[in-house]
Amino acid sequence: xxxxxxxxxxxxxxxxxxxxxxxxxxxxxxxxxxxxxxxxxxxxxxxxxxxxxxxxxxxxxxxxxxxxxxxxxxxxxxxxxxxxxxxxxxxxxxxxxxxxxxxxxxxxxxxxxxxxxxxxxxxxxxxxxxxxxxxxx
Amino acid sequence: xxxxxxxxxxxxxxxxxxxxxxxxxxxxxxxxxxxxxxxxxxxxxxxxxxxxxxxxxxxxxxxxxxxxxxxxxxxxxxxxxxxxxxxxxxxxxxxxxxx
Numbered sequence: 001x002x003x004x005x006x007x008x009x010x011x012x013x014x015x016x017x018x019x020x021x022x023x024x025x026x027x028x029x030x031x032x033x034x035x036x037x038x039x040x041x042x043x044x045x046x047x048x049x050x051x052x053x054x055x056x057x058x059x060x061x062x063x064x065x066x067x068x069x070x071x072x073x074x075x076x077x078x079x080x081x082x083x084x085x086x087x088x089x090x091x092x093x094x095x096x097x098x099x100x101x102x103x104x105x106x107x108x109x110x111x112x113x114x115x116x117x118x119x120x121x122x123x124x125x126x127x128x129x130x131x132x133x134x135x136x137x
Numbered sequence: 138x139x140x141x142x143x144x145x146x147x148x149x150x151x152x153x154x155x156x157x158x159x160x161x162x163x164x165x166x167x168x169x170x171x172x173x174x175x176x177x178x179x180x181x182x183x184x185x186x187x188x189x190x191x192x193x194x195x196x197x198x199x200x201x202x203x204x205x206x207x208x209x210x211x212x213x214x215x216x217x218x219x220x221x222x223x224x225x226x227x228x229x230x231x232x233x234x235x236x
Contacts, residue, residue, distance in 0.1 A: 013161055035189060035219040042191045046160045094228030098202050106227055107192035113226045 001065050008049045008060040008079060016045050016062055020075065023064050027073065027135055036114040037073065040131055043107035044077045044086075052081025052127065067132075072116070076130045084127060085120045087112070138162065140186075141169055148209070149179040155186035158194030166194070170201045178209030185215035190223055202233060212236055 004019040006012040020041050024034050041062070048060045061078040091112070092105045112118055117132040139162035140155040150173060158166060173180065180201065198213075205211035213235045216224065224230040 010160055013159070032219050032222065035223075038189065039191050039223065042159055046191075046193070094226075095231070096228075098199065098206060098232045101199055101232065103192065103196040103199055106195060110192060110223065110226060 001063060003064075004062045005059055006062075008045075008052055008058050008081075010046060010049045012049070012060075013042060013045060016060075017041060019062060020064065023066075023073070027066070027071075029135065033133070033135065037075075037133055040111045040115055040133075041075065043111050044129060044131070047086060047107065048077060048079045048081065048127075051084070052079040054082060070134055071136060072132055072134045074130060074132045076128055079127050080125055081127060083122045085122070086129070087118060087120050139165055141166060143169065148176050149181070150177050151181040151183055153183040153186065157189040158187060158197070159189060159191045160193040163191075163193035163197050167197045167200070170197060170204065173204075175208055177205075180205050180209065180211045182211070182213045183215055184213060184217070184220060187217070187220060190220050192227075195223075195227060195229060198229070198233065210234070 002023060004016065006015060017038055020037065021034065024037060045060060052058060058079060058081055063076040063078065065074040067074060086108045089105050089108060091109050092102070111131060115131040116134050120129050138156045139158055142153040144151045152169065156162070202211050211234065213233050216235055224233065224235065
């Protein structure tokens, strides 16, 4: 298990992605897989940086676990912001025309679509959002 | 990092993107798109050197498409398989003209 604790600020996005990519490098990931994981990590971290503390300052913890058996990578995002489950948000309608389209909710929708498992819990004052991606097949 | 190279040929503008179109770089492209004049009737995004796009980048493409619907056409070229998959998942493959 590895953890990175950073201030929940968009300026730290690349630090977070570097942290995740370093872990992925040793796992022989395809470019497709790495892109999917990077996008998911960006969307979730940016959500925390933008909304969790409602404009105030706070920390975000990114925890990476590897499941050797499957194999899979499990990444958990933890913040102490307001309780909020982004997975409850209604999915955007991706069949609408350009003029009708609104971009809201697209980030989390992409996470749900590209990851194998996504779950949320609120525990001891922390939002914990976990994504899991199988590394093979 | 994102490099934006703009090439104008009369009313046709080609914007070549190189690098990553993410939350930190999308505002740069948004600014470029907003600066395009009404006389631009053909906007082309060349994505041959673009490695990555997130929802922040999609947001800029959507607003560019909305703008160009009023004054001409917009085309996306040379999309990598990784970015194409993101367009597919989000339904952007149906609202953008991708060649």
